[in-house]
């Protein structure tokens with residue numbers, strides 16, 4: 001199987017490649033622009049694998065994309081995106097380019113036969129926000145994104161849907177909740193908290209700290225995508241979640257507890273603009289139709305994650321330096 005992964009030098013994409021390289025008869029091409037969020041160090045352990053190759057290419061650049069598609073692929077698994085909500089609030093421009101135009105360029109390659117099938121990796125944020133007591137999002141929940149990042153992801157989701165309806169191409173969408181694990185960019189909540197806690201630095205908690213996210217260990221997300229490739233139905237959307245809702249304050253306290261650090265490190269700071277209150281996923285569909293469910297408990301996943309960051313502080317600094325250069 002010839003598999004094209006986009007954004008494989010980022011957090012989730014690199015874990016997905018690692019998982020797929022364990023399979024027989026899979027040859028993987030990773031295309032990544034190596035933005036501030038993507039770094040070759042995330043792929044170091046499989047760089048030399050004979051079934052893997054890397055091409056630095058920007059999905060928004062038609063010429064670079066054409067070069068990648070000189071050969072045909074059986075699958076595209078599309079992770080590449082601008083992924084950080086706070087950055088999208090500062091400036092949405094690149095989010096529209098990468099997340100919408102980049103996705104469109106790939107859809108065109110499926111439409112014109114350069115790739116046979118595609119999975120578009122999306123997010124629960126496209127559904128908007130829930131209040132405490134509301135029912136979790138099903139796949140039928142209307143798309144009501146509240147920040148430029150999620151609006152750009154919703155735009156991409158709708159384009160994918162339109163290409164299925166108009167051209168009948170074999171595409172599927174996954175919408176996952178918050179991932180955590182090794183190699184997640186230092187700007188995201190869990191890595192940031194671990195790093196601050198390790199160095200007894202203050203931990204910025206937005207607003208009242210009671211916003212709720214559903215947390216899933218990254219390897220479980222990758223296994224869900226693999227399951228969708230094997231058993232999913234074209235044109236369908238599959239929610240993926242951890243059945244693990246926690247307030248941000250609870251998550252930070254759990255990390256401090258693991259590290260034996262004091263809760264006084266928590267510093268309440270100004271809230272994120274348009275901060276979604278709660279995400280919660282109803283994943284009945286993937287569970288019953290595709291027989292997928294998460295394998296990691298939050299405490300197992302968090303322990304693994306904290307250990308990794310504690311043992312890989314150099315990686316953290318590499319990413320921060322890379323960010324400064326970009």
Ligand code: NAD
Pocket residue numbers: 006007008009010011012013031032033034035036037038039057058059060078079080081082083084098102121122123124153175176177178179180185
């Ligand atoms: P990430 O920011 O860690 O990685 C994104 C990767 O995409 C980087 O390697 C970056 O260099 C690459 N990229 C960005 N723009 C590009 C372009 N124009 N051309 C080629 N490559 C480009 O993101 P992540 O957290 O791994 O998320 C991966 C995907 O999963 C995204 O589509 C995101 O929306 C989705 N998702 C993430 C989460 C989460 O909790 N992290 C949850 C649900 C869905």
Ligand code: TDX
Pocket residue numbers: 083084085086122123124125177178179187188189190192204205206211212213248272
């Ligand atoms: O310093 C912080 N303090 C804080 O309180 C940061 C970085 C975040 N937060 C809060 C905001 C959110 O409620 O923690 C929560 C998680 O924040 P992020 O890690 O920025 O993730 P989130 O905004 O929930 O989005 C993530 O999950 C869905 C990913 O970044 C998206 O790519 C994915 O689609």
